[in-house]
Amino acid sequence: MTIADQAPVAPVVDEEEAARARKDRIHRVAKWTLPSLVMVLSVLAWHLYVTLNEVPHYILPGPLVVAQSIFDDWGLLWPAMLTTTRLTVLALIFAIIGGVALAVAFTQSKWAEMSFFPYAVILQVTPVIAIAPLLQIYMDSAFGAALACAWIVAFFPILSNTTIGLKSADHNLEDLFTIYGASRWQRLRYLAAPSALPFFLGGLKIAGGLALIGAVVAEFVIGRAGTGLGLASTLLEASYRFNFGRLYAALILISGMGVVIFAITSLISHLALRKWHESAMMRER
Amino acid sequence: MTSIAQRPPLLTMSHIEKTFGGDVVALRDMDLTVNEGDFLSLLGPSGCGKSTVLRLISDLMHPTRGKIEWAGGQGSDDLGVVFQEPTLMPWATVAQNVYLPFRLKGMTYDRVQDDIQEALRLVGLAQFQDAYPRELSGGMKMRVSIARAMVTKPRLILMDEPFAALDEITRFKLNNDLLELKAAIDCTVIFVTHSVFESVFLSDRIVVMAARPGRVIHELEVNTPYPRHEDFRTSAEYAAHTRAASEALGEAIGEAA
Numbered sequence: 001m002t003i004a005d006q007a008p009v010a011p012v013v014d015e016e017e018a019a020r021a022r023k024d025r026i027h028r029v030a031k032w033t034l035p036s037l038v039m040v041l042s043v044l045a046w047h048l049y050v051t052l053n054e055v056p057h058y059i060l061p062g063p064l065v066v067a068q069s070i071f072d073d074w075g076l077l078w079p080a081m082l083t084t085t086r087l088t089v090l091a092l093i094f095a096i097i098g099g100v101a102l103a104v105a106f107t108q109s110k111w112a113e114m115s116f117f118p119y120a121v122i123l124q125v126t127p128v129i130a131i132a133p134l135l136q137i138y139m140d141s142a143f144g145a146a147l148a149c150a151w152i153v154a155f156f157p158i159l160s161n162t163t164i165g166l167k168s169a170d171h172n173l174e175d176l177f178t179i180y181g182a183s184r185w186q187r188l189r190y191l192a193a194p195s196a197l198p199f200f201l202g203g204l205k206i207a208g209g210l211a212l213i214g215a216v217v218a219e220f221v222i223g224r225a226g227t228g229l230g231l232a233s234t235l236l237e238a239s240y241r242f243n244f245g246r247l248y249a250a251l252i253l254i255s256g257m258g259v260v261i262f263a264i265t266s267l268i269s270h271l272a273l274r275k276w277h278e279s280a281m282m283r284e285r
Numbered sequence: 286m287t288s289i290a291q292r293p294p295l296l297t298m299s300h301i302e303k304t305f306g307g308d309v310v311a312l313r314d315m316d317l318t319v320n321e322g323d324f325l326s327l328l329g330p331s332g333c334g335k336s337t338v339l340r341l342i343s344d345l346m347h348p349t350r351g352k353i354e355w356a357g358g359q360g361s362d363d364l365g366v367v368f369q370e371p372t373l374m375p376w377a378t379v380a381q382n383v384y385l386p387f388r389l390k391g392m393t394y395d396r397v398q399d400d401i402q403e404a405l406r407l408v409g410l411a412q413f414q415d416a417y418p419r420e421l422s423g424g425m426k427m428r429v430s431i432a433r434a435m436v437t438k439p440r441l442i443l444m445d446e447p448f449a450a451l452d453e454i455t456r457f458k459l460n461n462d463l464l465e466l467k468a469a470i471d472c473t474v475i476f477v478t479h480s481v482f483e484s485v486f487l488s489d490r491i492v493v494m495a496a497r498p499g500r501v502i503h504e505l506e507v508n509t510p511y512p513r514h515e516d517f518r519t520s521a522e523y524a525a526h527t528r529a530a531s532e533a534l535g536e537a538i539g540e541a542a
Contacts, residue, residue, distance in 0.1 A: 170372060172368045172370060172372040173372055173374065175343075175345055175366075175368075176366060176368075176372060176385075177389065178345060179343050179344070179345065179364055179366055180385070180386050180389040180390070181389065181390075182389045186388075186389055190374075190385075190388065190389075191374075194374065194376040194377075197376070275376075275417055276375045276376045276417050276418075276419060277375070277376075278419075
């Protein structure tokens with residue numbers, strides 16, 4: 001190519017780049033509009049199906065009935081949601097504390113890992129729904145028993161991911177730390193912990209969802225005994241009463257909580273890793 | 286710079302033997318004296334135990350037999366190391382990476398800030414101190430790694446094929462800069478390489494090793510005085526040294542086969 005071939009004006013944007021920029025713009029808009037459109041259309045289809053076929057409320061309530069339920073039963077749903085939220089958040093916090101502490105213990109002491117890791121696995125693989133009735137018997141407070149259930153479910157991904165992460169430091173960096181005479185604490189603080197961070201955050205995302213699932217399962221099993229725990233108990237109770245408007249309202253709120261938890265853990269992960277980790281990078285195509 | 290014979294010894298390896306798994310002999314009866322101020326290259330084919338020598342010196346590994354003695358009873362705690370990979374902490378900025386050796390010795394950043402700036406200036410990365418490793422090219426990452434190794438002004442720097450993964454143009458540039466750096470901080474360097482050209486350009490002593498079992502079979506002296514510049518690469522002297530080193534390396538490869 002000679003100099004004369006190139007237009008002397010403005011930066012050169014070739015066709016490929018222009019097409020890519022166009023595609024990016026369309027993608028940015030479509031990312032939000034398409035799911036919103038699907039949502040609107042589904043709700044509309046739902047509404048039409050229910051009204052045209054005259055489906056009775058106790059089989060499938062229409063969207064208007066559900067909306068009405070959320071509004072009318074807010075005084076009941078809101079405290080229930082707060083209870084479920086408290087259950088989920090506390091379970092997640094204890095799972096983080098327990099999971100990270102045990103992971104650190106495992107990586108600091110081979111003996112601790114050999115002794116206790118099999119039991120962490122057993123705790124994980126035993127279905128929590130089978131333990132819940134026992135916990136209910138042994139623990140006075142229904143909330144405490146439900147919290148223990150949700151904790152058991154949320155705890156393992158944090159433990160297992162953090163353990164792998166703490167062991168995943170670059171071997172040459174390990175050697176370098178040895179050469180510079182790093183203490184155990186320095187090794188943990190400056191090498192193992194930052195290496196483990198992406199793994200821990202991956203575990204956190206999974207644990208956030210699982211904490212909610214654990215809370216719901218626990219409420220189903222434990223809340224059944226008339227303790228009236230949170231949203232899932234409300235949902236179950238509504239199903240006994242054939243109050244399907246309330247049932248759907250509770251279901252939608254639970255889903256909403258799940259989405260919020262996922263969004264928050266994803267945001268934390270992004271903020272913590274965006275400067276250096278590949279998973280948080282924008283890639284140039 | 287004093288001639289090699291006049292330099293005081295820094296460390297002496299005598300009758301070193303290193304065996305892995307009972308039957309793989311990585312090193313056999315190795316004797317080597319490293320003098321203060323040496324730029325010593327360990328040249329040899331893969332599997333000749335070059336890297337094992339560095340691991341023994343840095344105390345990451347202990348010899349099966351024989352001993353390593355440091356002049357003045359000093360240990361291996363005054364070392365800088367550069368690996369084949371840049372081996373930077375991806376979560377830390379360039380300056381924080383270079384700060385690492387001080388941090389592990391319990392010194393605050395403020396106290397050593399000037400040393401860090403100086404090391405980064407010497408490797409030509411002063412304006413990149415707040416960058417993260419992923420933003421740098423391969424050559425620049427290696428410069429950070431070198432800055433980290435020299436920031437504490439250690440008496441001995443060990444380099445394990447540091448430029449092997451770089452392209453030739455970058456490698457030549459880094460070779461030139463490394464010689465300037467060594468002159469600037471006045472230390473001893475042990476440099477592992479499998480490149481004859483690199484060893485001749487950089488070092489004043491070339492120790493040629495053969496494999497299976499790993500041992501020293503030749504030692505050559507490159508008596509061209511420092512500072513050496515780019516024109517050394519095209520000189521007759523360089524060609525002669527390169528030929529001698531190639532012959533020695535050829536012999537090492539032949540013995541192993």
